Amino acid sequence: MAKGASKKNDDGRKVVASNRKARHDYIVEDTFEAGLVLMGTEVKALRMGRASLVDGWASFTGDELWLEGVHIPEYVSGTWTNHTPRRRRKLLLNRKELDRISQRTRESGHTIVPLQLYFKDGRAKVEIAIAKGKKEYDKRHALRERQDRRETERELGAHRG
Numbered sequence: 001m002a003k004g005a006s007k008k009n010d011d012g013r014k015v016v017a018s019n020r021k022a023r024h025d026y027i028v029e030d031t032f033e034a035g036l037v038l039m040g041t042e043v044k045a046l047r048m049g050r051a052s053l054v055d056g057w058a059s060f061t062g063d064e065l066w067l068e069g070v071h072i073p074e075y076v077s078g079t080w081t082n083h084t085p086r087r088r089r090k091l092l093l094n095r096k097e098l099d100r101i102s103q104r105t106r107e108s109g110h111t112i113v114p115l116q117l118y119f120k121d122g123r124a125k126v127e128i129a130i131a132k133g134k135k136e137y138d139k140r141h142a143l144r145e146r147q148d149r150r151e152t153e154r155e156l157g158a159h160r161g
Helices: 020-025 040-047 095-105 136-160
Strands: 013-018 026-036 057-061 064-068 089-092 110-120 123-133
Touching: 020 026, 020 110, 020 123, 026 095, 026 110, 040 110, 064 095, 095 110, 095 123
Parallel strands: none
Antiparallel strands: 013 110, 026 089, 026 123, 057 064, 057 110, 064 089, 110 123
16 A cells, blocks of 8 residues: 555545554543544645544533644645644534533543544544543553463464464
8 A cells, every 4th residue: 555545444434544552542431433624735635644643632622622633734735725734623523422522521530532533425534532541550461461362372373283
């Protein structure tokens, strides 16, 4: 696959960016699909497969949810109308979902992190999660479990072959 290109999932999603570190750093409790309010140059940059969710989070300002810290680089062919790479972007969810997210994030230790940025039916979407931060020992435990599982599969494969 070419650099910057995105891949299409079997559910019709064309994934632009994925935050794999979020699942390592947080315990994901609930996920939501949200629309994004974007400028034209941002959409073009996303279609080129360029974005980073690593430093991203979402927060409430009033009763609206905003995505912050997500880096969508400037569009190469853009002119003076180009966007700021790390600007705040409004998330589009229905009121019921916003109330539920707001209620859950008031609990201590919960935050909203972006997991994936993708196109679905031609519209830019972001998958956000209500998550709770993992402690250092939780991360080590998860890594150890993954390593043990790999070793077990390797041993089973060696006995079969």
